Amino acid sequence: MPREWTLITGVVWAGIASAAVEGPGRNQFLHAARTNGPVVVDGRLDEDTWAKAPVFDGFVQRFPDAGKAPSERTELRVLHDDRNLYVAITSHDSEPALLNRNLGRRDSDPYSDRVKVLVDPTHDHRTAYVFTVNAGGVQSDGLYYDDRNYTTDWDGVWDAAVGSTDKGWVAELAIPLSLLRFPEAPVQTWGFSVRRDIARRNEELETVLNPRTSNAVVSRLGHLTGLENLRPQRAVELVPYLAARTLARPQFSDAARPWPRLMDPSMDLGLDFRMALTSNLALTGTLNPDFGQVEADELILNLSTFETFFPEKRTFFTQGMELFNQVGGEGMPQTLFYSRRIGLGTPILGAAKLTGTVAEGVEVGLLDAVVTGPWQRDADEARPDRNVSLYLTRPLHLGPNDALPTEPEVPMNYLAAVVRGKVGASSRVGGMVTMATPLVGGCSREDAALDEDKQPAPCLARGGNAAAVDFDLKTADGKYGLMGQLDGSQVVGGLPERTLRDGTVLRRGDTGFGGYVRAGKYGGEGFRWDVGYDFTSPRLDLNPSGFLRTQNEHAPRAALRYQRPNGLGPLKSYSANLSGGTRWTTDGRGLDRGSWINFNTVAQLPSFDYVGLETGANLGGWNVRELEGSGVPLENENMAFLALIVESNENRPVSAGGYVLAARHFQAGPVAPSWGWTADLYGTVRPHPALETRLELLLDRTTTAPRFIEDLGDNRFLLSPLLSDTLSLTLRQQWVVTPRLTLQAYAQLFTAYGTYGTYYEGMSDVRHSPIRFASLVPVEHENTDDFHDVGLNLNVVLRWEYRLGSTLYVVYTHGQQRLPVADGVRPPRTLMPHGLLAGAAQDALMLKWSWYWGA
Structure with a gap:
């Protein structure tokens, strides 16, 4: 299966927004009373001030029967004082013994009985903070931005507690006003609503009618009044940390010499801070940040010519970054x-x-952000320098000199600036500038002519500037929309010139431009549609600070969708999507880069399980990236696939799901047709609310048409088809002692092998004429290209939030790769982890302590 394909799971399909639904409560007003005494957040609501607070119980269903009366009664009370907003939700339940109180660590948000508080304090109808607490006391938070997009990356320090009654459960939240941006005004009106999930019934309630069929969230919130004489809090938050770690690693960088091993102790000191400069502006910073508790990236085999996009997991770059996201969210083609x-x-x-x-x-x-650090010059691994030194380029780190990298550390400054303005009720326009600036001198042509391992630091830099204007325009009801971006780039620093995969030569100072646009009907029951067009010039380079999968293409597309998020007959929800597009180069040659078509459909059964089907094909065109840097197009491989998808109801103690895909690779010149397949399956077991085990198995067989092996010169190329098998087994284990004391383990075993078949020679000419598979000629060539990879990642994290906002981590990590296959020995064709235990390994133990101070 090509790595660039993305299967759309049933959960995502069923959540696609559609049209606005009018109903009672759209212009609802709730009242927050000022407290007449202290409030202790303990989940009991036994203070007199709660008894005098106004009670709201007019919740309506959001799902599965939007607008209908809920099956259980819910009471909402809201209070405030000069420092906090207090929210109390009493969730009545006729069968309290069946409440789902699943536990998890902070921000895990396990599927369970839970309540969510949505607050839009600026009342701009575009941004809302979300505070969630479940019946087990697990807290999580997030942010709606651009009205309808949601991110869990935002994080704040706030308090909550839950309590049980003989008729249900109670959630009590205290949200500091210092977390919320709001204007200075004697009387405030905020956007506001509360949602409740009744897990066993898969029922979602809300104080205001805001159904899943809406292509909007924040603009449809109700209103919170009674907020008088509130002053924005000019808070200062400091979180210093101290991290001590010991790393056991091989002494030699040669993977074939895993022994002996060295023990490298180190210590880091750092600080995170946040302060309100004005009532509407906040400054957040970090010095020498440490992310040792973050889970390692998933091990994968990337057989494509495109870079893999990995999600961000580091806290400084996940919190409060929604404004820097591109219009349209993840999946858009050009990210600055x-x-x-x-x-x-x-x-x-x-x-x-x-x-x-x-x-x-x-x-x-x-x-x-400024990145810089010391490295070893003229390192001698046989006689390592075990002295401990401090360096001005990394003054808050202490460790042995031989643990420093042996490659030059290129100092860089990264800058991103964005401005977005509201237009009308629910639209916006904006712009962004990014700069990745090397803080080193220039790289001369003489430096660039050296071997890569001898080039000075300025030649290793990859700098660039980029700028864009963007727009996100919607009708008042959110049903129709037009969004897009126009962008440009400039190459800065680094090599005097370099060649991209498609043969484009990129020189210092070169500029490029591109853009994308999407328009369509995004709301409404039944049929919806959208059209789009992407353009990238050959020299557009956003990757110094952004992400651009490929340049040099026109890419129009269109889609027709049928959406019934509120159900169709006995089904709880249903969707069907047909889309397609084509691509061709922008370099003046107008080369066809291929076309694609995709159809998927998914249904949510009366049992709330999902079943789905997806099929599609990639057809025709030329691959301008395969013959690396030559500029010679190679015929594209034609293929089609069919996938079946199942997602069980996650409310069950045992749940499972995944997909099975079969791909047909058609005749490619002398290479016969073949089949590939992928199975990605998972199972989750919760024997107790405090325990969760999740196991995921990925098995993949990929076959390819003849692909690039070597440039033979004179526009001649060596190619060979590839058969690769991949196995990935991932285990996640969680034990929750309390919501603030958790133990998590993550382990991934990854194996893959690839074997090449008959070797062929393909020939072009000085005009770089395309090469067809039918023109390939078999040649004799010794096979030294087969591979066998095995890797193991293990991560165990003990997290204790010993006081609000202050955390102690104990982290153990283990990473290991197989011992390389000896020269002259053909790698084994097996998914067994041969050579793993003999391979090089790194073991690290870290103790990290942080302390939160706020005023």
């Missing part, structure tokens, strides 16, 4: 800011971001 460019190779010295509102309806964001 991709935070994983920062600090994965060279350590981050410091970073800061400024976010907020500078005028009514105008949001701004500014982020700056």
